Amino acid sequence: MSARHLLLTTLFVAVSGFSQKLDPAKWSLELEPPAIPAGAKVLAQLKATIEPGWHVYSLTTPAAKPTTIRLADNALFEQFRVFQPKPKRAFDPNFNLDSETFESEVIFLIEAQSKRDAAPGPSQITAEVRYQMCNDRMCLPPRMRTASATLSIDGSTKNAEIRIPAGYSEFKPGTT
Numbered sequence: 001m002s003a004r005h006l007l008l009t010t011l012f013v014a015v016s017g018f019s020q021k022l023d024p025a026k027w028s029l030e031l032e033p034p035a036i037p038a039g040a041k042v043l044a045q046l047k048a049t050i051e052p053g054w055h056v057y058s059l060t061t062p063a064a065k066p067t068t069i070r071l072a073d074n075a076l077f078e079q080f081r082v083f084q085p086k087p088k089r090a091f092d093p094n095f096n097l098d099s100e101t102f103e104s105e106v107i108f109l110i111e112a113q114s115k116r117d118a119a120p121g122p123s124q125i126t127a128e129v130r131y132q133m134c135n136d137r138m139c140l141p142p143r144m145r146t147a148s149a150t151l152s153i154d155g156s157t158k159n160a161e162i163r164i165p166a167g168y169s170e171f172k173p174g175t176t
Contacts, residue, residue, distance in 0.1 A: 022140060024051035029127050029147035033160050039116035040159045042151055044071075046108040046127045053135045058087035058100035059108075059171040065132035065142045069108055069171075072126040072146070076118050076153070083109040083168040094134050111162055118153045125151050 030045045046069060048056055057064045059082065069082050085107070087100035110127060126148045133140050164170075 023143065024054040024133055024140075025049065025056055025131065025145075027127075027129060027145050027147040029125070029149040031125065031149045031151050033157070034150070035152040035154045035157045036114060037155050037157055037159055038114055038118040038120070038153050041111055041113050041162045042125075043162045043164075044110040044112060044125065044127060044149070046110060046129065046147060048102070048106050048108075048129075048131075050102070050104055050106070050133075052104070054133050055088075055101035055103045055135070056106065056131050056133050058102065059084050061087070061100040063092055063095040063097040063099040064134070064139070065130075067108075067129060067131040069110065069127060069129050071110060071112060072128050074123065074125065076114055076123050076125070076151070078113045078115050080110050080112040082171045083111070083164055084171055085167050086169070092134070093136060094139050109164060109168060111164065114153065120153045120155060122150050122152045125149050 026049045028047045030047070032043045032045065036042050050056060057066055059067050059069065071077060071080050087102055089098055089100050091097070092099035092101070126146050128144065128146050130142055130144045132142045
């Protein structure tokens with residue numbers, strides 16, 4: 001192997017490793033309540049913890065690559081709705097437009113309705129999020145991540161009322 005080939009290979013591996021490791025958001029999923037009777041609703045909190053200097057785009061931003069959120073296919077649910085808190089709207093030098101972003105931490109909410117005939121027992125619930133992150137100088141390519149939690153269908157639990165906190169709005173695809 002020539003010195004030039006070795007140098008190029010080393011450079012490629014180093015750049016690849018750097019680009020794979022640079023992900024300034026960590027995602028987690030928490031369910032409230034963690035156990036429900038069949039036919040009840042659960043509120044999933046999809047949380048992004050964002051490193052300083054970076055931001056993630058809202059579900060409704062007119063610029064950049066908006067965040068998208070869905071529940072992975074699961075026979076447990078009939079339907080789900082996604083909510084976001086009010087994003088920060090400001091000029092984005094990366095796109096030379098106003099954009100909507102979240103910094104530091106954001107919690108998206110997913111209200112999911114379980115089927116009336118859902119089988120009792122634990123089930124893995126997975127949220128899928130596609131997002132793009134930028135700082136004031138550069139943007140990373142869009143990423144797809146998942147976060148999971150366990151939901152138990154338990155006929156002995158009571159049906160809890162699900163409340164969306166003030167300041168959250170439902171995201172409906174095709175709207176801004």
